[in-house]
Amino acid sequence: MAFTSNHSDLKQINRLAVINLVKTQPGISRADLAKRTGLNKSTIGKIVQELLDEHWLQEDHTPTPLNGAGRRPTGLTLNGHVLALLGAEIGVDYITVLACSITGETLFNATLPYQHGNMEASIDQLIELLEHAWRIMDTMNHEVLGLGIAVPGLVNALDEKIIALPNLNWHDVSMIQLLRERFVSKNLPTIPVTILNDANAAALSEFVFGHTQYRRSALVHLTLGIGVGAGIITEKGLYRGFNGWAGEIGHSILQPVNGLRCACGQYGCVETLVSQRALSHAVTGDRQMLSIDALQRRLAKDDEKVKQGLNAVGHYLGIVLRNVANILNPETIVLGGPMSQFGQHLIDPTIQSFKAHTGRNHILPNIQLCEFGHNAAALGAAAAILSQHVEPTGTPTHLTHQGLLR
Ligand SMILES: [Zn+2]
Incomplete structure (x- = not known):
């Protein structure tokens, strides 16, 4: 195991900082690591050697050009092999x-x-x-x-x-x-x-391994399925809230009057309007739950009820995202979970609704589908x-x- 009590806290923090910099800036040189961390070159040299020995890092052995004046500094990347x-x-x-x-x-x-x-x-x-x-x-x-x-x-x-x-x-x-x-x-x-x-x-999958990992900017990931949850990422990582409840967006209330009863006991929660259950309800008119596969098969046959249901879900989802954008101002909002399999059929009405409910001077965040599908x-x-x-x-x-x- 790489991190044990053999390492002093300070040394450990320095090691973590080096790994983090190499992860977010692949190809970084030892000299740049020294500049970015404020540590001297010999300390960086020792830490990098340790991390090479422990298989955290590897050296980028791009050869120096034969004609070339000026030796290229060796870049470092994470070692994905061990x-x-x-x-x-x-x-x-x-x-x-x-x-x-x-x-x-x-x-x-x-x-x-x-x-x-x-x-x-x-x-x-x-x-x-x-x-x-x-x-x-x-x-x-x-x-x-x-x-x-x-x-x-x-x-x-x-x-x-x-x-x-x-x-x-x-x-x-x-x-x-x-x-x-x-x-x-x-x-x-x-x-x-x-x-x-x-x-x-699911939010961490995007932040740690997704395309957004190099930007280190605020991101909200919505998992849309039978339930609805959000993962909130700040520049520093996952935001869990005071006792871990942050992101329980499925039970924020959108329709307190005449709303459907939610599993939580309240009425008009986001989950009653933006979920697999809500879409199933729009299609069947009763409380029967349809699988995502069944809904997709109907959509492939141009089923009007599924299309209307997705438009209704997108309408409310756009309002939810607008509220999220106002509170957190994320650069990116990622839509994941089983419902994200509807792709543009869900994103298009969502963005349309977001814009329709947005006043002037508001910047639309990037709204995109999760990169990692059901493995997120x-x-x-x-x-x-x-x-x-x-x-x-x-x-x-x-x-x-x-x-x-x-
Ligand atoms: Zn609820």
Whole structure:
């Protein structure tokens, strides 16, 4: 494991700063690292050598031109060949486990449909997939840095206990403790584990591995499915709020009068107007839930009700995004989750509504589809482990706190 108590806090912060700079500015030279960090060249030289030895970094061996005067300084990039991350998503009716490199390349990926009635059985299935992923990483000589798990519900920001997964009926679960017991019983190595909300995880997938990673600017990622959640990214990383509830946008109220009753007990929540359930309701006229596949098949046949339903969802989604833009002023708003599969059929009415509800002097954020499709939450959970390694603030104790056996 790269970060242990052998490193003083200050040295660790310097290492994190170097990794972060190389990640966000691939090809950066040692001299530029010294300038950017304010550290002297010999300190940077030692840190870079350590990180090369530990396979965090690699040197860009672009040869100096033969004719050439002036030797090009050796650039540094993240080394995607040795260190790996595990990510998992516990969905409402599936479990996804993947492994990826620290550069975001997927090395293993498996999704199992499952019934969530029995929590113990679900965790057993999760462990089985994780063990499989682990063995494959071992065979490929990858060193696993940690495991991130995305869950559809509320997670306590301080101790990472699951407060509630309403759609699974799981409440007050010490998942890290459960995993620790399973890992020990299977003689699996101890690694840091982090648990986070699925919308937050999906947002991290964009921030850590997506095209926006080099811009380091504010981003909001909406996960649109049966529920609706938002992950909020600031220039410094994920914003979880005072106790982890930030981004619960699905239960902000758009239609307090004459609104439909939401699963949370309130009326007219965003989820009742902008979700798979809302679209199904628009198509069938009752509470029957249609699958995304079924809705897409109807759309492919030019079903008017689906088109009208998507226009209605886009209408309200445009208002939601307008409110988000007014409060947070993000550079980019990413639409992800199952509903994002409707692509332009959803984005076009959304942007139209955003503009129609916007006054003068307002700049439209970039509104785009998620790059990572149905893997976004699992990939983002893996990214959460990486961001603990590359964000130079407050990470060492956090990692120790949640490490399985530390
Ligand atoms: Zn609600």
